[in-house]
Amino acid sequence: MSKCRYCNKEITWMKEGRKNVPVEGDGTVxxxxxxxDAIKSFKKIEPTTLSPEEIAKYEQAINKKK
Structure with a gap:
């Protein structure tokens, strides 16, 4: 068994379709x-706050061949 990284409860992972879903001991999700709360607090970047140079840099990194 593993622990939830946010609340430290014991959970197991089950495959549901193509996704892995955390399940508690009683079988509920x-x-x-x-x-x-943690997901809400992640910093979100608005596209309007980035300069055109920064956007071009990100696009080049995405499109760059490995």
């Missing part, structure tokens, strides 16, 4: 308020 694990959702915790700590995870929801």
């Amino acid at each position: 694990h959702t915790c308020q700590e995870r929801k």
